[in-house]
Amino acid sequence: MNPENDIAPSDITPREVFESRRDFIKKAGVGLIASTALLLNCPISAATPKNTNLPSRKLKAISTAYGRGEKLTSYEDVTSYNNFYEFGSDKSEPVINAKLFKTQPWTLTVEGEVRKNKTIAIEDILKLAPLEERIYRMRCVEGWSMVIPWVGLPLSELIKWAEPTGNAKYVEFISLEDKQQMPGQNIPLIDWPYTEGLRMDEAMNPLTILAVGLYGEVLPNQNGAPLRLVVPWKYGFKGAKSIVSVRFTEKQPVSSWMKISPKEYGFYANVNPNVEHPRWSQSTERRIGSGLFSSRIKTQMFNGYADQVGHMYSGVDLKRNF
Amino acid sequence: MRAFSLKSINLDGYLTNKVFVFSIAILPFLRLFYLAHNNKLTAHPIEYLEHSTGFWTLTILLVLLFLTPIRQLFKLNKQIRLRRMLGLFVFFYAFLHVATYLWLDYDFNYDEIAKDVIKHPRILVGFIAFVLLLPLAATSNNASIKRLGADWVKLHKLVYLVAILAVTHFWMLVKRDVSEPMVFAIVLFLLLAVRVYFKFLAKLARPS
Numbered sequence: 037m038n039p040e041n042d043i044a045p046s047d048i049t050p051r052e053v054f055e056s057r058r059d060f061i062k063k064a065g066v067g068l069i070a071s072t073a074l075l076l077n078c079p080i081s082a083a084t085p086k087n088t089n090l091p092s093r094k095l096k097a098i099s100t101a102y103g104r105g106e107k108l109t110s111y112e113d114v115t116s117y118n119n120f121y122e123f124g125s126d127k128s129e130p131v132i133n134a135k136l137f138k139t140q141p142w143t144l145t146v147e148g149e150v151r152k153n154k155t156i157a158i159e160d161i162l163k164l165a166p167l168e169e170r171i172y173r174m175r176c177v178e179g180w181s182m183v184i185p186w187v188g189l190p191l192s193e194l195i196k197w198a199e200p201t202g203n204a205k206y207v208e209f210i211s212l213e214d215k216q217q218m219p220g221q222n223i224p225l226i227d228w229p230y231t232e233g234l235r236m237d238e239a240m241n242p243l244t245i246l247a248v249g250l251y252g253e254v255l256p257n258q259n260g261a262p263l264r265l266v267v268p269w270k271y272g273f274k275g276a277k278s279i280v281s282v283r284f285t286e287k288q289p290v291s292s293w294m295k296i297s298p299k300e301y302g303f304y305a306n307v308n309p310n311v312e313h314p315r316w317s318q319s320t321e322r323r324i325g326s327g328l329f330s331s332r333i334k335t336q337m338f339n340g341y342a343d344q345v346g347h348m349y350s351g352v353d354l355k356r357n358f
Numbered sequence: 359m360r361a362f363s364l365k366s367i368n369l370d371g372y373l374t375n376k377v378f379v380f381s382i383a384i385l386p387f388l389r390l391f392y393l394a395h396n397n398k399l400t401a402h403p404i405e406y407l408e409h410s411t412g413f414w415t416l417t418i419l420l421v422l423l424f425l426t427p428i429r430q431l432f433k434l435n436k437q438i439r440l441r442r443m444l445g446l447f448v449f450f451y452a453f454l455h456v457a458t459y460l461w462l463d464y465d466f467n468y469d470e471i472a473k474d475v476i477k478h479p480r481i482l483v484g485f486i487a488f489v490l491l492l493p494l495a496a497t498s499n500n501a502s503i504k505r506l507g508a509d510w511v512k513l514h515k516l517v518y519l520v521a522i523l524a525v526t527h528f529w530m531l532v533k534r535d536v537s538e539p540m541v542f543a544i545v546l547f548l549l550l551a552v553r554v555y556f557k558f559l560a561k562l563a564r565p566s
Contacts, residue, residue, distance in 0.1 A: 125534060
């Protein structure tokens with residue numbers, strides 16, 4: 037048995053995480069239970085050299101009900117129109133500049149308010165939980181949106197593994213800083229490395245995932261390989277890319293965009309058509325790939341995920357906490 | 359061996375030839391057609407059209423503003439006859455820019471457009487710049503020049519305000535990397551500074 041799976045459920049793990057997991061196991065049926073058991077029982081330390089080889093591009097993932105029926109944004113568009121300033125400030129640059137980016141080997145450290153600072157390799161993160169396909173809408177603060185079939189695992193699985201202490205109220209995500217590999221970091225547009233943050237309950241929300249792939253394949257470099265955050269009810273910039281460190285904190289962290297322009301970017305950055313941005317319309321958005329003569333569509337509160345996340349913000353003034 | 363000489367290709371002649379300059383200035387427009395036809399307007403074609411037409415409006419506007427300093431600094435005159443054509447190209451690209459915004463981007467949804475103009479200063483600034491461009495384009499014909507006389511010259515000084523507003527509009531759009539609008543701003547600043555300098559010289563030369 038893998039000792040990491042013997043941890044008693046701590047107070048930090050909310051009920052809905054267990055419930056949702058029970059839920060999807062129920063839904064997925066016998067075959068899934070078998071494979072889940074297999075994965076969970078697979079001892080992390082027993083990784084043979086064979087297993088540490090470069091993974092094939094294809095990823096095995098359980099399909100889920102998330103986003104079923106949504107029209108997907110084309111692979112071409114998802115992988116050629118990227119805000120990833122580490123590889124250039126123009127959205128057409130990352131696909132070119134990230135080509136040679138090395139994502140192997142990759143380790144993630146967990147630090148701050150945790151029982152013990154730990155490091156985990158990307159291959160072992162993939163074993164924390166069965167990979168799932170999640171089709172999510174992504175709304176960029178710039179007024180455009182996509183529908184992306186991510187492959188990933190709930191962030192809550194990593195958090196459980198990290199064993200945060202009772203003081204952990206927030207989670208900060210730190211992206212890689214490597215000027216050699218990331219030409220965009222030679223320009224001080226951002227106080228590198230890029231950082232983002234979530235409140236603990238947001239991080240534990242079943243919708244929040246760590247993505248390792250899209251369209252059933254390993255994450256393309258320009259999309260934040262090998263590991264990125266996806267928080268579908270928040271503006272896209274919350275999704276930190278190429279994460280190397282997860283830090284648990286007691287105080288609310290200050291994200292990169294908050295540092296750059298606190299009037300424009302708040303900590304929450306929930307998709308909200310009622311809170312205007314000084315540059316872009318937030319009441320409507322343009323769906324990428326909808327064609328030259330299509331109309332804008334109405335932006336939905338919490339990007340349409342209000343049922344799953346609205347309860348976390350009851351009593352919060354979203355106009356002030358934008 | 360004969361040294362390569364600019365004179366041998368009559369660069370001066372080409373650069374002041376209206377047909378030649380027209381063919382160059384229309385290229386960005388033809389390119390957009392080509393890209394649209396081949397489905398190469400990026401993942402966000404409307405934004406691309408907006409940015410591209412905006413970029414060329416500004417670029418041609420700055421080229422236009424070079425014509426007078428060239429006369430003042432190098433005592434060359436021929437390029438001045440390009441002024442009207444380039445001015446109309448500025449209007450042409452600005453019109454495409456605004457049409458893309460009103461039609462393709464906002465589907466002539468005037469409620470949404472009004473909201474956008476009021477709530478987003480950069481749109482308001484760009485909108486004012488375009489409105490100020492209208493009387494300039496409308497009075498670019500010979501009849502108006504004759505009719506308005508000295509007022510025509512005064513009216514067309516608005517182009518400086520349009521240029522300042524247009525660069526500001528671009529600057530405000532950019533989320534973080536202002537290097538491109540910065541280039542436009544510096545060039546515009548120099549172009550205006552040259553004018554101020556020559557005005558100052560003229561004042562000195564005038565007997566008091």
